[in-house]
Amino acid sequence: MKPSPGSKIPKLPYWILRKLAFHSLPEGYSGDIEEEYEERVRNFGKRNTIAWVWIHALTALPGALKYKFVWGVIMMKNYLKIALRNIRKNKGYSFFNITGLIIGMGCCLFIGLYSQYEMSFDKFHENSDRIYRINLVSNQTGGVTTAPALAPAMKNDFPEVENIAQMYDPGNSLIKLDNNISFKTKVIYASKFSKFLPFPS
């Protein structure tokens, strides 16, 4: 049902008006408006009549929205009811289905949280995506030390490794600096860190 070629009604309001006709007789409705259009142009002028068509189009809007919303809610309720009935009818099947879904979603969430936590360290460094730490976790003592020779060996053997730094935590120890020997507590030894770990000051 397109407007006839002879019809002089402006297209936009006419289109809106036909789209929003939420009652059961859109054909009669738009036909009536087309029929009265010519007469109104003769009696009240063109401008007035176009405003009249526009008012028809715009006043139909709230009703159409309400209509859509109400039917949407009703259909939604219907869908929910059917889903519930299906679940009740096939209890075993839905039990496995829903449990599987719950486990899957839970795992996904936990993996997401874990990886987000793991990725959240030391983000303030400039090249944080290119810095890695090597740990050797020993289950017996709980220590996290690797062999001191590992870092130079890696620099030597793998071309991907651009630079290395080592760190050692001896705790309390004697320190010798320019012939001054002193005993310090809480010592941490580190080498070449400032080259690629420029801490923001």
Added chain:
Amino acid sequence: MIELTKLEEIVLIAIWNLREDAYGVSIKKKVHELTGKEYFYNTLYTIFDQLIRKEFIIKGFGEPTAVRGGKRKVFFRLTKKGQWALNDAFERQCRIWAGFVKETFFRETV
């Protein structure tokens, strides 16, 4: 008893008046003639919908014409139930307004 809203009543009376020739434009003109108000087609068509749902009127289709952009007229006709509803409404109005006298001056009642 069948309840009718004011506008439903007016539209029903307009359809009753027009008999064979009751469709959108003529009903709108008749309503304008009866009440002096210009209603929009939106309003009127929602009323038609209600009346059809309440089975007071039925719809029928005419021939498509060029004046209407090739669209069919939708005619409305009163059903038996609609006629009874109108009768009811008329009786009720008569009962309500019975004994009423139009006063020229307003007389205050205590």
